[in-house]
Amino acid sequence: xxxxxxxxxxxxxxxxxxxxxxxxxxxxxxxxxxxxxxxxxxxxxxxxxxxxxxxxxxxxxxxxxxxxxxxxxxxxxxxxxxxxxxxxxxxxxxxxxxxxxxxxxxxxxxxxxxxxxxxxxxxxxxxxxxxxxxxxxxxxxxxxxxxxxxxx
Numbered sequence: 644x645x646x647x648x649x650x651x652x653x654x655x656x657x658x659x660x661x662x663x664x665x666x667x668x669x670x671x672x673x674x675x676x677x678x679x680x681x682x683x684x685x686x687x688x689x690x691x692x693x694x695x696x697x698x699x700x701x702x703x704x705x706x707x708x709x710x711x712x713x714x715x716x717x718x719x720x721x722x723x724x725x726x727x728x729x730x731x732x733x734x735x736x737x738x739x740x741x742x743x744x745x746x747x748x749x750x751x752x753x754x755x756x757x758x759x760x761x762x763x764x765x766x767x768x769x770x771x772x773x774x775x776x777x778x779x780x781x782x783x784x785x786x787x788x789x790x791x792x793x794x795x
Contacts (some may be wrong), residue, residue: 650684651677654699655716658688670699671706673709678711684784686744690715690734700738714784715740719747719772719783723761726775735776742782745772 654670657663665673672686677685687703688696703713715738717731726732735743747769748754754765769785776783 648683650686650714651682652686652690653677654686655686659784662752667695667698667702671702674703674708674711674713675706678706678708682711683710684714684742686714686716687738687740688716690717690738691731697734697738699749700740705761712742712782713740714744715781716786718742719768720775722758722768723762727772729772732772732775735781736779740781742784743776744784744786745769745776746786747772748789750789750792752792753789 654665658665663793674685687699690696690700700713700715715735717735718729720726720732721731732745735745747795748758748765751762754760754762758765773783773785
């Protein structure tokens with residue numbers, strides 16, 4: 644029988660709302676609770692964004708979580724860059740999480756307008772980013788940004 648895995652993004656995506664700002668202690672408490680609830684994955688934060696995120700990744704390892712996998716979040720490599728030199732990818736490795744969530748463009752409008760690159764380069768960015776993270780022993784979860792907008 645198949646099983647549904649729960650991937651929670653509260654600590655990153657949930658913190659983007661107006662007036663929401665989690666302290667380090669808030670994030671650690673929530674991580675414990677989500678572990679107790681039986682969630683499978685917890686996106687801990689955008690690793691490259693600020694020192695508080697990296698502090699969370701260091702401190703959460705000390706909690707002895709029983710079930711949940713903490714996930715660092717970041718972008719694919721930049722246009723024309725090398726995955727092994729990309730700050731976002733390197734920060735996910737530095738975070739020391741067993742899994743990484745890497746967001747990439749899945750809508751050709753964003754590839755053209757935001758990245759100002761080709762669809763082939765976008766696919767290379769995704770493939771090379773995933774391959775780099777996998778080569779470092781990480782489980783990789785691909786976040787296909789705006790997939791349904793592009794599909795529509």
